[in-house]
Amino acid sequence: MDLSSLFLVLIPLLTSLAVCQLEEFVSIDCGGTSNYSDTSTGLAWISDSSIMQHGISVEVENPNGRSMLQYQKRRDFPIDSNKKYCYTLSTEERRRYLVRATFQYGSLDSGDTYPQFQLYLDATKWATVSIYDASRVYVKEMIIRAPSNSIDVCMCCATTGSPFISTLELRPLNLSMYATDFEDNFFLEVAARINFGAPTEDAVRYPDDPYDRIWDSDLIKRQNYLVGVAPGTERISTTKNIDIETREYPPVKVMQSAVVGTKGVLSYRLNLEDFPANARAYAYFAEIEDLGQNESRKFKLKQPYIADYSNAVVNIAENANGSYTLYEPSYMNVTLEFVLSFSFVMAPDSTRGPLLNALEISKYVQIASKTDKQDSTVVTAFQLLSAESSQTNEGDPCVPTPWEWVNCSTTTPPRITKIILSRRNVKGEISPELSNMEALTELWLDGNLLTGQLPDMSKLINLKIVHLENNKLTGRLPSYMGSLPSLQALFIQNNSFSGEIPAGLISKKIVFNYDGNPELYRGNKKHFKMVVGISIGVLVILLILFLVSLVLLLKTRRKASQKKREEKGISGRTNSKPGYSFLRGGNLMDENTTCHITLSELKEATDNFSKKIGKGSFGSVYYGKMRDGKEIAVKSMNESSCHGNQQFVNEVALLSRIHHRNLVPLIGYCEEECQHILVYEYMHNGTLRDHIHESSKKKNLDWLTRLRIAEDAAKGCSMTTFMVHKS
Numbered sequence: 001m002d003l004s005s006l007f008l009v010l011i012p013l014l015t016s017l018a019v020c021q022l023e024e025f026v027s028i029d030c031g032g033t034s035n036y037s038d039t040s041t042g043l044a045w046i047s048d049s050s051i052m053q054h055g056i057s058v059e060v061e062n063p064n065g066r067s068m069l070q071y072q073k074r075r076d077f078p079i080d081s082n083k084k085y086c087y088t089l090s091t092e093e094r095r096r097y098l099v100r101a102t103f104q105y106g107s108l109d110s111g112d113t114y115p116q117f118q119l120y121l122d123a124t125k126w127a128t129v130s131i132y133d134a135s136r137v138y139v140k141e142m143i144i145r146a147p148s149n150s151i152d153v154c155m156c157c158a159t160t161g162s163p164f165i166s167t168l169e170l171r172p173l174n175l176s177m178y179a180t181d182f183e184d185n186f187f188l189e190v191a192a193r194i195n196f197g198a199p200t201e202d203a204v205r206y207p208d209d210p211y212d213r214i215w216d217s218d219l220i221k222r223q224n225y226l227v228g229v230a231p232g233t234e235r236i237s238t239t240k241n242i243d244i245e246t247r248e249y250p251p252v253k254v255m256q257s258a259v260v261g262t263k264g265v266l267s268y269r270l271n272l273e274d275f276p277a278n279a280r281a282y283a284y285f286a287e288i289e290d291l292g293q294n295e296s297r298k299f300k301l302k303q304p305y306i307a308d309y310s311n312a313v314v315n316i317a318e319n320a321n322g323s324y325t326l327y328e329p330s331y332m333n334v335t336l337e338f339v340l341s342f343s344f345v346m347a348p349d350s351t352r353g354p355l356l357n358a359l360e361i362s363k364y365v366q367i368a369s370k371t372d373k374q375d376s377t378v379v380t381a382f383q384l385l386s387a388e389s390s391q392t393n394e395g396d397p398c399v400p401t402p403w404e405w406v407n408c409s410t411t412t413p414p415r416i417t418k419i420i421l422s423r424r425n426v427k428g429e430i431s432p433e434l435s436n437m438e439a440l441t442e443l444w445l446d447g448n449l450l451t452g453q454l455p456d457m458s459k460l461i462n463l464k465i466v467h468l469e470n471n472k473l474t475g476r477l478p479s480y481m482g483s484l485p486s487l488q489a490l491f492i493q494n495n496s497f498s499g500e501i502p503a504g505l506i507s508k509k510i511v512f513n514y515d516g517n518p519e520l521y522r523g524n525k526k527h528f529k530m531v532v533g534i535s536i537g538v539l540v541i542l543l544i545l546f547l548v549s550l551v552l553l554l555k556t557r558r559k560a561s562q563k564k565r566e567e568k569g570i571s572g573r574t575n576s577k578p579g580y581s582f583l584r585g586g587n588l589m590d591e592n593t594t595c596h597i598t599l600s601e602l603k604e605a606t607d608n609f610s611k612k613i614g615k616g617s618f619g620s621v622y623y624g625k626m627r628d629g630k631e632i633a634v635k636s637m638n639e640s641s642c643h644g645n646q647q648f649v650n651e652v653a654l655l656s657r658i659h660h661r662n663l664v665p666l667i668g669y670c671e672e673e674c675q676h677i678l679v680y681e682y683m684h685n686g687t688l689r690d691h692i693h694e695s696s697k698k699k700n701l702d703w704l705t706r707l708r709i710a711e712d713a714a715k716g717c718s719m720t721t722f723m724v725h726k727s
């Protein structure tokens, strides 16, 4: 095995070890076309081609020639000031991370201008990216404590050119690194991280820094960057190990170099982008010179004057408890100007000038509210139901720019006021979380393939316009729909809703279209009908009761007067209609119920007594049909007597008053030519009353039996007997 093949074996081995350690690092080469591992760091870079659908990969022309692999291509997004382009990175909630986006544009095509656009982290404005140097890698770093299980890094709102990005990196931090008192509400945007006394212009980062922070060399010369102004500033370094285990764990390599103000002063000037602002500032000191027995290094911060800090004497060896040990004083919250001038001045009793190994300054950036979580849940659910919608929207639904099919309020947190998803091929059921979208004013879901029932919308008190037409929605329209206070228009035509339409939808001034829902009916109409029906029914019953009592009253009166007349021996006779006469001897018969029928009429009806349908001891029964079509049974009494037969008259009177379930109604009689004839209603198959009320065996009595019973009841039988019989 020669040397080169040994390397071939070793390199992947080392690389895979590194990858194992760093599996939590996320390194995205935006615009890159392949996955690879960086030979200088061993970090694994992945192409964004599988995670970013927008924009195009553009070759970067670097005027300086050489460039790292991840800066050979960039991703350019469309110029569309209304849209944002977001990468979503998974995080562990409440863990601290360093998020880094870098931008190298390369040479401009002739006639183009360098891009300027906005960078957002979730809803929080991170930075304005302004490119003015083709070969420079612009680095934006944010230290965050992850607010949830993912973060969005978004480019948007270009003022010139088109938004682009070169790399996106996520580096988890360890323990309480970069913890602040304000991290619930503020991110830390890194403004400066400088390695003083660096041997070269190269930045220190992974693997020297296990957290892959970028420690810029103080040797870099560029506009607005660090300028040392104190004479006698010298660079020192050591190869000895430095104990860095305090809070922020700066890399040993950074701590092994420093600058010293040999003439008693260290002074620098530095521009801080996006300042003045409140900042977190860290100074890193480690004594890396071997001081003599009676030597000391004591100094104070002179500029900027910060009361407590400027009065305190920095004595590194004392503060750090020895040489080669990190001392890390920091300022939790200090207001700094855009141009930061700072200087350390030797204390009068110090033998050595001030020393500085490294410096970090981060700006507090207030975390902006993302869209109300419940609102987000609903629109995200809709997005998942529609293939078309999910490809065009990422990040937060409302900020920095809203998704193309939602409108948002300007409140904190932003709330979704409109969902406009007409004809977007949305399939499935409407998320039940819709019930919590209290700010919603318009819901346009028409022309989709939505199924299932409506979610609870009773809390959506701001809802004005609802378009659900041309879907496949089912179920009932809940009754609260009619009383949603703001509802102005509801369109549900061409669905499969069923049941009763809530009254409020029709009675109120709501534009309501429900055509094409065959199983939906106007409940209130039916209800109205029912009310009318019931009222009419009640009226009819009342009327009947009134009439019945009237009849009863009349009857009792007549009875009473009849009694009186009988007592006085007076009998009246009245004729009302030709051919029909009231019973002689009294007004016992009910008018129009039992009448005198002439023999000739009966002869005609019975075809001269030709159709005999029964015979008994009492006589023969014939079938007949009156002129008016009424079918009758005609019973002719056997013992014909030409004498006026009072008994017969009494019988008729009694029969006519008896209404019994087993009796056939008597409709008339005939007393002519010495014949006594009773005329009954002819029953084909029992009486109507039988059909309705009867279940007893008596129901099946034939009508001849009924006649017999009737006669039994009539022939001298007293009312008492009848009553017993009845019960």
Ligand SMILES: *[C@@H]1O[C@H](CO)[C@@H](O)[C@H](O)[C@H]1NC(C)=O
Pocket (backbone or CB within 6 Å): 033, 034, 035, 046, 047, 049, 050
């Ligand atoms: C790169 O790696 C990622 C994740 O490991 C994978 O999803 C993607 O398909 C890879 N891309 C290429 C171009 O190989």
Ligand SMILES: *[C@@H]1O[C@H](CO)[C@@H](O)[C@H](O)[C@H]1NC(C)=O
Pocket (backbone or CB within 6 Å): 174, 175, 210, 249
């Ligand atoms: C944190 O970092 C320190 C120093 O790099 C290391 O010793 C320790 O194991 C780390 N802790 C965790 C939880 O990663």
Ligand SMILES: *[C@@H]1O[C@H](CO)[C@@H](O)[C@H](O)[C@H]1NC(C)=O
Pocket (backbone or CB within 6 Å): 182, 186, 278, 333, 334, 364
């Ligand atoms: C920093 O101090 C300023 C002034 O005292 C205060 O207004 C601010 O809330 C503090 N915190 C941050 C994160 O700015």
Ligand SMILES: *[C@@H]1O[C@H](CO)[C@@H](O)[C@H](O)[C@H]1NC(C)=O
Pocket (backbone or CB within 6 Å): 292, 294
């Ligand atoms: C150390 O201190 C002693 C007495 O205070 C003095 O004589 C000597 O010169 C000092 N040495 C150095 C290197 O300053």
Ligand SMILES: *[C@@H]1O[C@H](CO)[C@@H](O)[C@H](O)[C@H]1NC(C)=O
Pocket (backbone or CB within 6 Å): 321, 322
């Ligand atoms: C300082 O270091 C010494 C030995 O290096 C040790 O004995 C002492 O306890 C330390 N003091 C503090 C305050 O840590």
Ligand SMILES: *[C@@H]1O[C@H](CO)[C@@H](O)[C@H](O)[C@H]1NC(C)=O
Pocket (backbone or CB within 6 Å): 404, 405, 406, 407, 408, 418, 420
């Ligand atoms: C609402 O969103 C539509 C696009 O869906 C947009 O055209 C309109 O301007 C937005 N209205 C408001 C008030 O934001």
Ligand SMILES: *[C@@H]1O[C@H](CO)[C@@H](O)[C@H](O)[C@H]1NC(C)=O
Pocket (backbone or CB within 6 Å): 447, 448, 470, 471, 494, 516
């Ligand atoms: C009803 O909806 C279906 C499906 O959305 C659509 O194809 C059809 O044209 C609609 N009918 C009417 C009358 O709008």
